[in-house]
Amino acid sequence: MLAHLELHLRSYGSVREADRHDYAQVVLPVRGEVALEIEGRQGRLDPLHGALVAPGAWHSQVGGSANASLILDVGAQAFAAGPWQQLLERPFTAIGPAARKLVEFMGIVAGSQPLAPSVLQGWTPLLLDHLTLGAPQPASRLAALTERIEAEPGLPWTTDSMARTAGLSVSRLHALFRSERGSSPHAWLLGCRLARACEWLAATDQPVAAIALAAGFSEQSALTRAMRSALDTTPGAYRREYRETGSRPQ
Numbered sequence: 001m002l003a004h005l006e007l008h009l010r011s012y013g014s015v016r017e018a019d020r021h022d023y024a025q026v027v028l029p030v031r032g033e034v035a036l037e038i039e040g041r042q043g044r045l046d047p048l049h050g051a052l053v054a055p056g057a058w059h060s061q062v063g064g065s066a067n068a069s070l071i072l073d074v075g076a077q078a079f080a081a082g083p084w085q086q087l088l089e090r091p092f093t094a095i096g097p098a099a100r101k102l103v104e105f106m107g108i109v110a111g112s113q114p115l116a117p118s119v120l121q122g123w124t125p126l127l128l129d130h131l132t133l134g135a136p137q138p139a140s141r142l143a144a145l146t147e148r149i150e151a152e153p154g155l156p157w158t159t160d161s162m163a164r165t166a167g168l169s170v171s172r173l174h175a176l177f178r179s180e181r182g183s184s185p186h187a188w189l190l191g192c193r194l195a196r197a198c199e200w201l202a203a204t205d206q207p208v209a210a211i212a213l214a215a216g217f218s219e220q221s222a223l224t225r226a227m228r229s230a231l232d233t234t235p236g237a238y239r240r241e242y243r244e245t246g247s248r249p250q
Contacts, residue, residue, distance in 0.1 A: 001121060002074065002121060004023050005124055006072075007110055008110075009068060010069055011032075011063060011068050012034055012061050012063030016037075016060045016062045017060060019059060020058045021055065021056075021073070022055055024053060024073070025052070025073055026052050026070075026071070026072040026128075027051045027061075027070075028071075028072065029049075029067065030069060030070060030107040031067060031068050034062070034069055035061065035063075036059065037059060038058075039058055039059070041091065047095070049093070050092075050131070052091050052131075054079075068107075070110060078128075083132050083180055083181055084128050093131055097199060101195065101198045101242075105242065109232075116232055119232040122229060123230065129181070129183070129191055130191075142177065145165050153196050153215050154214045157216065159173060159185050173185055190226060190230075196215045197217070197223055197227075198231075198238060201239045208220050208223070208236060211235070212235070220235070223235055
């Protein structure tokens with residue numbers, strides 16, 4: 001379980017003020033633009049570009065008109081080891097399609113109801129994983145395997161079939177996932193399938209049952225259980241909330 005997790009929805013004005021914290025902050029615009037400076041490095045954030053402020057780093061920000069951002073506070077220990085360390089090396093990062101869906105969903109939830117701690121605990125690792133995928137990666141023996149799974153998440157993947165595809169033993173597969181992804185093969189696979197299901201729910205009119213099968217879940221109820229556990233929502237509610245919010249000016 002991640003320690004020190006807080007999420008805020010904030011808007012920034014035209015007055016720049018410097019600040020620093022002993023925890024990390026992930027800045028995720030949901031509308032408008034924010035000019036952010038981190039230890040002398042400057043970047044412009046918008047709904048396709050976010051930033052991670054390292055623990056202890058001086059930073060300041062100025063907002064454009066009608067801006068709003070999700071600000072996620074994460075304890076420093078989450079970045080002390082594992083793949084999320086890469087986010088500290090490149091503070092300004094693109095927000096890819098999968099991460100964007102997660103941000104849009106949480107923007108809806110944070111703006112409409114009190115946030116359950118369990119939702120934030122499930123959502124944060126998924127978000128950080130997908131932000132990390134956008135950072136430059138060292139050569140990896142998992143690269144071909146993960147690309148194959150992301151292209152065909154609906155195949156009946158198991159740890160045995162994943163190991164065979166990667167040309168690894170099952171024990172070596174687990175070791176590489178722990179060192180490179182900070183998770184087990186099964187947990188990574190579930191996150192990949194959830195992200196793809198959310199993408200299809202938002203972008204298509206396919207029946208939920210068809211999306212569940214295409215994303216690799218055994219049936220619609222399995223997808224529903226996974227989304228309740230990770231995001232505290234259901235496929236139907238996610239689709240409705242995304243469509244309603246997507247029709248508003250951003």
